[in-house]
Amino acid sequence: MSDVLFCTDTFWKAWGDQVTAIAPDIETVLLVNEEPVADADLERITIAFFSHDAWPERAGNYFGVALRADNLAWLHSMSAGVDSPIFQTLKDRGVRLTNSSGSSSSPIARTVMMFLLALARDLPRMMRAQANAEWAWDRWSELEGKSVAVVGYGPIGQEVVRLTTAFGMQPVIVRRQAQGDETCPVRPLAELESVMAAVDAVVLALPLNDDTHGIISADLISAMQAHAFFVNVGRGELVDQLALTKALATGMLGGAGLDVTYPEPLPADDPLWALPNVIITPHNSGSTDGTARRAAERFFANLVPWVTSGDLLSEV
Known part of the structure; x- marks a missing residue:
């Protein structure tokens, strides 16, 4: 049959x-x-x-x-x-x-780099200036030499590590434990807080399950450096979104690139939309x-x- x-x-x-x-x-x-x-x-x-x-x-x-x-x-x-x-x-x-x-890992990883580049160059401010016909000169930050924690080492995380390395960044992989197939330093997931406190950027590429739900807590967010960037291409439910919003709004965090939120679609009255240091895409980073x-x-x-x-x- x-x-x-x-x-x-x-x-x-x-x-x-x-x-x-x-x-x-x-x-x-x-x-x-x-x-x-x-x-x-x-x-x-x-x-x-x-x-x-x-x-x-x-x-x-x-x-x-x-x-x-x-x-x-x-x-x-x-x-x-x-x-x-x-x-x-x-x-x-x-x-x-x-x-x-793996079919969408390449475009998602490139979206991560888009977020990191745009945040380092304050693209949201530049777009607002353009909309107002303002010649708002500024000096940009470089990604080269900056440290980045890649949390999750599936196909997306692997491609993010490759691209951040190509951009001259210094990635550190965060996964449950080292497997020997990594191309850069590895830290266990149990040490996530100390890793996040030390790096210039965090890229979250974990799957959502019972163990990872809410893994990026308010305590971990508050441990990050004030200039650091946070990028999430995993799932919105991985993150304490209220704590993330507060950190971004009060200058405790430098900026965020979010392809995923909770809930989705993000309600029009959610305060994340109005934050000047946030870039939001509608969960389409892999849709090419x-x-x-x-x-x-x-x-x-x-x-x-x-x-x-x-x-x-x-x-x-």
């Missing part, structure tokens, strides 16, 4: 030929705009790919279908982050879960014109062993 793939119409139009080249007998159930999926089609679904084009507008509809597909055996997510309760619900039901870890292709390639890499032997390369 052939597999039935649940995916968006957009994904199938772009990548259907490559899917059928791997699995010639595969059938599809497509998510088309806001149209509901028939009950008979729900029963047919055996595998699913949550692709970039479904986020964020069609994510609710997509996972509504996935949760009702009783015969779903495997779901592949384009995102490295699978901390949503929906994924755990599916796993508890026996659905095998894979993701496209190349990320969808890399995510699809990770799905194809798992589809090959799935159709031949029912195996997967790696599960989450």
Whole structure:
């Protein structure tokens, strides 16, 4: 019996030929705009790919279908982050879960460098001056020689270490314990407070789980130097956001680049929006014109062993 793939119409139009080249007998159930999926089609679904084009507008509809597909055996997510309760619900039901870890690490790491460069050059102030037609000359700070703690050493953290090194910065990796594959000094996660107190910048690239929820506490934020920058490309729930806001507003922290917040979207009346030393992007640091292709390639890499032997390369 052939597999039935649940995916968006957009994904199938772009990548259907490559899917059928791997699995010639595969059938599809497509998510088309806001149209509901028939009950008979729900029963047919055996595998699913949550692709970039479904986020964020069609994510609710997509996972509504996935949760009702009783015969779903495997779901592949384009995102490295699978901390949503929906994924755990599916796993508890026996659905095998894979993701496209690493497919967005390159653009996310470049967003980190964008944040660091923009904060070092006070780009928010320059943009305000431009909007007011002001020739507001100033002297910039350099990143070269500055120390940066990279908290988390997955694909994103590894690329951040590579880029910060290329910019002449001095990275230190913070992870649970050294594994021997690191390219610069390593400090254990248990020493995070002393590390944050000593560096010029902190880049947070941890996954969200029970152990990391709220890991950046008010005490850790207050330990940072007043000139230091804080960058978060992990999850908003990793951070005591009220403490971070207070530190940024009172000059206890030099600036922040935030691709993630809690909640998301960040409410319009949240004080973070108005702070002059904060740059906020709407959780899109990994959303580029190349990320969808890399995510699809990770799905194809798992589809090959799935159709031949029912195996997967790696599960989450």
